[in-house]
Amino acid sequence: MTRKNLVVYFLAVFTIxxxxxxxxxxxxxxGMFRETWPISLTMVFGSFIAGATAEGxxxxxxxxxxxxxxxxxxxxxxFSFMIQSFGMTMAGxxxxxxxxxxxxxxxxxxLAAGIIGLVIGELFLHLPxxxxxxxxxxxxxxxxxxxxxxRWRINGHPSEKLSLNHYKVWLPVLLTGFIGGMVSSVxxxxxxxxxxxxxxxxxxxxxxxxxxTTVVLMGLLSVAGFFWHAxxxxxxxxxxxxxxxxxxxxxxxxxxLGAWACxxxxxxxxxxxxxxxxILDFITTLWVVPMDKPxxxxxxxxxxxxxxxxxxxxxxxxxxxx
Numbered sequence: 001m002t003r004k005n006l007v008v009y010f011l012a013v014f015t016i017x018x019x020x021x022x023x024x025x026x027x028x029x030x031g032m033f034r035e036t037w038p039i040s041l042t043m044v045f046g047s048f049i050a051g052a053t054a055e056g057x058x059x060x061x062x063x064x065x066x067x068x069x070x071x072x073x074x075x076x077x078x079f080s081f082m083i084q085s086f087g088m089t090m091a092g093x094x095x096x097x098x099x100x101x102x103x104x105x106x107x108x109x110x111l112a113a114g115i116i117g118l119v120i121g122e123l124f125l126h127l128p129x130x131x132x133x134x135x136x137x138x139x140x141x142x143x144x145x146x147x148x149x150x151r152w153r154i155n156g157h158p159s160e161k162l163s164l165n166h167y168k169v170w171l172p173v174l175l176t177g178f179i180g181g182m183v184s185s186v187x188x189x190x191x192x193x194x195x196x197x198x199x200x201x202x203x204x205x206x207x208x209x210x211x212x213t214t215v216v217l218m219g220l221l222s223v224a225g226f227f228w229h230a231x232x233x234x235x236x237x238x239x240x241x242x243x244x245x246x247x248x249x250x251x252x253x254x255x256x257l258g259a260w261a262c263x264x265x266x267x268x269x270x271x272x273x274x275x276x277x278x279i280l281d282f283i284t285t286l287w288v289v290p291m292d293k294p295x296x297x298x299x300x301x302x303x304x305x306x307x308x309x310x311x312x313x314x315x316x317x318x319x320x321x322x
Contacts, residue, residue: 005097012093013252016086020248029245036246038069043083047251050084051091051215051258053274055143057084057251059189062136063281067288073132073187075240080188081225082236082244087251088219094256095212102213105164106199107220110177114191114221117181122228125185130289136187137285138299142306143193144278147271149310150201159204172198184221192218202313207270211262215255 024030033040046060053059057080065076095102127135164170176198180191192214199210229236262270289295 009093009097009256012090016090016252017249020245024245027245029242032242033246036242039065039243040246040250043087043247043250044254047083047087047247047254048258048261049273049277050088050218050251051094051255051260052262053211053258053270055140055189055193055274055277057087057255059140059193059277062187062189063133063284066133067284073129074235075237077132077186077188078225078229078236079240079243081222081229082240083247083251084188084219084222085226086248087255088215088222090252091255091259092216092219094259095216098260100212100259101160101209102216103162103199103205103209106162106173106195106213107217109164109170109173110180110191110195110217111220113174113177114181114184114217115224117178117191118185118221118225119181119228121182121185122233125182127186132186133285133289134295134298135183136189137281138302139183139187139190139193140278140281141299141303143197144275145303145307146197146201146310147275149307160206160209162199162203162205169203172202181221184218184225188222188225189218191221197310198313201310208262211270212259215259215262 042061042064043057046057046064049055049060050057061080061083062073062076065071065079066073071079162169164173173195176194177191180194183190183194195217196207196210196214199205199213200207205213
């Protein structure tokens with residue numbers, strides 16, 4: 001990163017920290033850290049994951065908040081949007097300043113579709129407990145199945161560019177962005193994982209490019225989600241505001257650090273890290289969520305369906321000559 005770009009980054013950090021200190025002082029919230037420190041500690045790790053992988057910070061916050069801290073799924077989702085709006089957008093700033101390759105055309109198209117899906121999901125897609133937890137786990141497990149298939153069952157060299165000049169390319173991106181927006185309206189993440197699957201499995205994009213692409217995408221969609229809950233729905237609870245304020249100084253450093261690490265570490269290391277997180281979430285779901293026959297059937301059906309879908313994507317990739 002050039003000296004000029006470093007100045008831009010630290011100017012952004014300084015501005016956020018100054019505004020945060022002013023708000024904390026006016027609200028007299030300094031004492032809240034005695035209660036919120038577990039939340040802050042969670043986001044030390046969550047913010048790094050947000051910047052380094054195709055799973056947003058909500059991929060750590062949502063399961064930890066709902067399973068370990070007993071926070072309602074809706075509040076955990078809203079917090080994910082709020083904190084990713086700062087952490088992942090700061091990671092996106094670092095990605096841009098460092099000149100890390102991303103697919104801006106994919107980001108623009110998927111974001112537009114994702115915002116529409118997000119709004120529709122927020123208006124009409126309301127799941128009772130514990131189904132948001134199951135949706136998260138199913139999404140994560142499907143993502144894990146994809147990672148294994150893509151890394152160890154598919155041969156060939158990954159691509160580093162994608163043109164949206166044909167409907168066979170832009171239409172899948174549009175549809176996946178829309179579905180990802182709806183999933184994000186339930187669990188606070190999702191569009192990043194689904195677009196990552198599409199880019200790497202159907203179009204054969206290198207994970208070192210598709211990962212920062214989805215980091216930027218999830219950050220921008222989180223801004224839309226934050227705006228929705230703050231100014232349209234107006235349903236952010238005082239506790240969630242405090243959780244968010246307790247983590248801002250952490251994520252504006254943690255997520256950019258993750259973005260920097262993603263550009264440095266090997267491809268397989270990222271895959272191992274993601275699979276480990278997914279296995280941990282799956283185990284905790286089986287432990288925390290009562291598993292009756294319909295819920296088990298739902299999880300098995302989702303994995304079987306996704307595996308079949310991945311097979312179709314692989315065939316489509318082969319037809320494209322990727």
